[in-house]
Amino acid sequence: MEAILRDMTTTSSETRAFELLRDLIDAIRPRDVNDAQAAINGVQALTYLLEAHVEYRAALRAHLLHLLATRRQVSLYTDTGVFSNESFFSALVKRIGHRLLPPVFNPASLKDLFGAMFHRKNDYVWLEAIPREVWLDLGRSLHMGEETDQDSINQTRLQALEAAQVLSCRLSAIGVEPEIIQNHPDGDRFESPFVRQNVETLAYIEGYRQDMIEKRLPDEDVKPILVLLDQCEAFVSRVRKSAARNGVSVSLTYHLLRISQHIERLRTVLLLLDPASSPEKADLMIDAALTFVRAENRRYALRDVFAENTELLALQVTEHASHTGEHYIADTRAEWGAMFRSAAGAGFVVGFMALFKLLIGKAHLPMLLEALAFGLNYAFGFMLIHMLHCTVATKQPAMTAARIAGAIHQTTRQGKKSVQLDTLTELIVKVGRTQFVAILGNVVVAMPVALLIALAWKYGVGTPVIDADKADHLLHDLNPVASLALFHAAIAGVCLFLSGLISGYYDNKAIYNQIPQRIAALPWLNKLAGEARTFRIARYIENNLGALAGNFYFGMMLGVIGTIGVLLGLPIDIRHITFSSAYLSYSEVTYNFGLDWQVVLVSVAGIALIGLTNLLVSFSLALWVALRARRLSLVNARPLAGKLFRHFLSRPGDFFVPPQPVAEGEKQDAR
Template sequence: MLFNRLISIFRKYKQYEVDENKKTSLDLILNEVNPQSPLETRIEWLQKLVKWIRGTDLFEDAPEKAAATKIKYLFMVLERNSDKKEKIQKSLTLTLQELSSIEFFCEVGLPSQIGLIGELVDKLTEKILPKKPIGHQLSELMITLFPDEEDVQWLKSLDEQTLEKLTTLFDTNNETYPHLKSDIEEALIYLISQIVAIGLSPGIRKRIPHKRMKSLPFFYLSGKLNLYLKTKSENNNPALAQQLHEELLDLLMESQAAISEVYHHLDRFGVSTHLVFQLERMKLFLKRTHTLLDIVSTGHLTRTRISHFVAELVEQNLLQRNAMGIYSNNATLLAQKIIENNSQAGEHYIAKDKKEYVKMVKSAMGGGVLTALTVLLKNLLGMIGLNKFFYGAFSTINYAGSFLFIQMCGFTLATKQPAATAPALAKKLELAENREGIEAVTDEIVYITRTQIAAVFGNLAAVIPAILIINYICMSVTGHWLFSPDTAHYTLHSTDILGPTIIYGAFTGVLLWSSSVIAGWTTNWYSFHQLSYLITNNKKIKTILTADGAKKVAHFFDHEITGIAGSVSLGFLLGLMPEILKFIGIPLEVRHVTLSTGALTAAVSSLGVESLKSPEFVRAALGIVLIGFLNLSVSFLLALFVAFRAKKISSHRKALIFQSVLKRFYQKPFSFFIPKSST
């Protein structure tokens, strides 16, 4: 019984799909029109007609031509059948009169929620839940009639003669729809109220410097609109109505300028996606208000302007329906701020001359020595026999503590460089608009490449002897090598180039980049909430540390917050993230070039010199090279990709830079590895 019911449901679903996709001839559609039918039936008929117009079977490569051609063909048919034309005119006119257009003017293409998360949830819910019935809403009808991007193209491409014929179908004898004017006025009232609410909210108001609430343009918008609409409806003082209209437009322009001030403040002091979303909402409301004011002031629009207005609504509606598009648009400033923060942190990672190059090698050697201690502690944790969660938790503390210690000592860990140097490079790309600029960017890429090579060399040159010394001390004190034979063989196998090393190395590169994103976001959060000011002026902190001590603490966090956030987050990602992924069935492991080199050194020294001759060691050594390449390249490319998107670097400019780098490598290959004394 249940099986038969399921079969029946499946057949009905297939039949529904067939009915939805089947093509109906124009003659059948025109024969179905009936002005006396209920509104729902007339709307279904209109959907069939527009669906026929939107069909692109004749012009697959140019949908706007197909739509325009079909509309012209429709009028050719109607000119020969005046009775059908009359029925269509009555049906469309009656339908438009019965539909409410308030939401059409103030909701279609505009965000409906007050927050970014709410808007994302709303759009995702719309994709899951059944579609809303059209009812008496013109807005829902427009969304149903024009669901695709191609609709924007053909609506904008209609010529004046075609638009004139379309107008006659909806507006016989130049009738004026009694509710249209009041609907536009109510839509204006709604839009202005939203602008005022957003503009006078604390988050926006506090970021417009040196202005009180009553001096803001938003404060006067509502009163000015009410006075304008009242004067316009009385129709006894056209000059005053015109003056009020111009004053309203001035207030809208001042509101736009106020939004620019807020963006400038966010750019300087940190970004909030919630505030950016509110600003984007207000910009859209202002634009729609300006359009509707034009309609109210002139009483009509040209036919071309009407088609463009409808096309703009369709386009905005498609953008708003795209959940990822909403997030992308509103996260742009945050991405730019993260890039800016990381680029500032990345400047000191770039060595431009031989002196800085040598300094980087020494700094990286210090990082390598401390990494050897990290390998030792990691091995001790493995010997304790902790469960997976606590092993990951203590590994996180080990990694984070080690990375923080390296930072506080002024040393360098090579793999933390790429995610910071890529944004620093992207910042320079904005200037690469001519040959000199592209050459300067190429120089920067050369500096970055050889600096990263220097850092890796310094890390590995120090971690290897440091591990050998630790292993010898361990043997002298305890009588046992750092690694047991089983652990040593497992370590060799874990970095084997023929194993999953390529996947683990790339995964680690993603984690390295992710830590830089977290570091940039934390710095933005620190600036946005003005923590430096709060620390300096907090009474409790000043009492405990004195005023001078509070300033020193604030100064410390001002300069170190990015590094601290990056070190702690990287410790968590390397230590606990693999264990969490294994728990949910994703067997990914971390392969960090410096840590893996230290572990491989400990394994080889524990097994003896003869292990250096084994094929297992050769494959493991090649695996280390691959791990280093993937750690650096994946994190660098991900950071550079995000930086390109945030800085809006064109594909053409990227191609020119790539060509310039290849040319430089062909002409001066050694400059990518070792600087000249004169450089």
């Protein structure tokens, strides 16, 4: 490190400024980016050398100021860490393209030089681990007031003014986007703060430049612009609240994100330009530098684009799924019994769906037509189950996980941790017993219904629905050891999870695009069906579009995945607990109730494990997405494990059957 500083004292800043600064950063960088102490030691060693040697800090100042004065800085301030004027999908494609074929390095751009100095993809890790006090000590050790090159500083200020102008103009343009105005409760009632901040900023920049031309200290006041930026943030907050009620789109989320980024960056640039001295400036410079490093290190990261741009949309999708999940939670014994009856109705329909699936397989249709027929059988069957107000047990986890995440989100904003844990424990116990009775209703009805259908078919047609080879194949698929049953059950769990997201997405889409209102206003439908019936149709679509869409896509996924596996030569397929139980009944009739008890036992165990895998995979994925959408993690739910375990030891029956309601007199005695 000292050798590099010594080279700076003997080398002109016009020849090797970039190379020497890059070497200095390489010397400070720890071998292990997670070794915070090594990073701190490196910065402190540089601070000591600069304080101890006047010539070292003078040379480092000269190289830094020369690099700032001779390179284009505007793009570093306006583009680094800020999304450009393009759609979410365009940004995604652009990042993929840049990862495959990085853009050409431009030595005249400070942005490119900055990225080349911090060229390791995880440099931001060790830089952010260094305490603020250590960075402030390093800044003081430079003694920027000693023999400062005023021309270089003025050149930097001019480029910062240009960056402020670009940011302000972009902010005003995004703020008046039609989608932003339409989603603001009073969008057309008041003058836009985005336009007014642009007027104030341009006036500020012009006055600042004039002061610099006349070589006097700028005395422009930045406070009015900061007030307007606060108003812009309040505007964005109102749009987000409106979106929570009326739905959201990817493009609206992208606009809101870009507005927030531009407000934050413009505020930083203006505060750094403000001639009034402030102790906050040093902190702002540190924060800006760390932001630039992180952005440059992760400029090709696809995960960041997804995480930042879909956050609000994911929250809305899981919120809608959460509201749907409330219908899948039984509080009382009456609701528990109603859930059993609802699940039994679904089991009855599944018995016939399994029959149609087996008959389609016997038809030996062309592969793609067979996949389409399988998918439509599942899709229309699941949609019919929903329209009959019945319940498929495995559809519950994707909905109830969002409900649990919503409960965590609501209670963590309160201060009572014990109440939070108790409430969440009771909610999860309710979800568990509702899930248990739903599975029970599906299976105990699907199996006998399938058995009766198989017997009726055998005695009516003269032959079983399936032959012995097909029965052997179905029984083999139920064996959790000899087949890939659990892997295929996990794939079905992923499909269940996706169907939950699709349901929430279409519910959000119906609200955001005002689909029910537009249907109710269709002239030809009103003329054909009448206003009252049209209104009922619109209301039904408003309340059921998401569920119908989720069931349709879920069915199509179940139908085509096996064919996709055959076409690709991959061992992928699906296993669903309710259909698996029906297939066992069809196989039993084929063998005229002559299956070995060991085969039946293994098949029943396989059905149970398939159901458990269906539930665990779909629930885990749905809970993870719901927590991420609320900026939470599984750590927030970790204390629940102990509560649930103690509850199970003390009252295990609560996980299967709701407790008897406590009479009023018993409540008073308990008090």
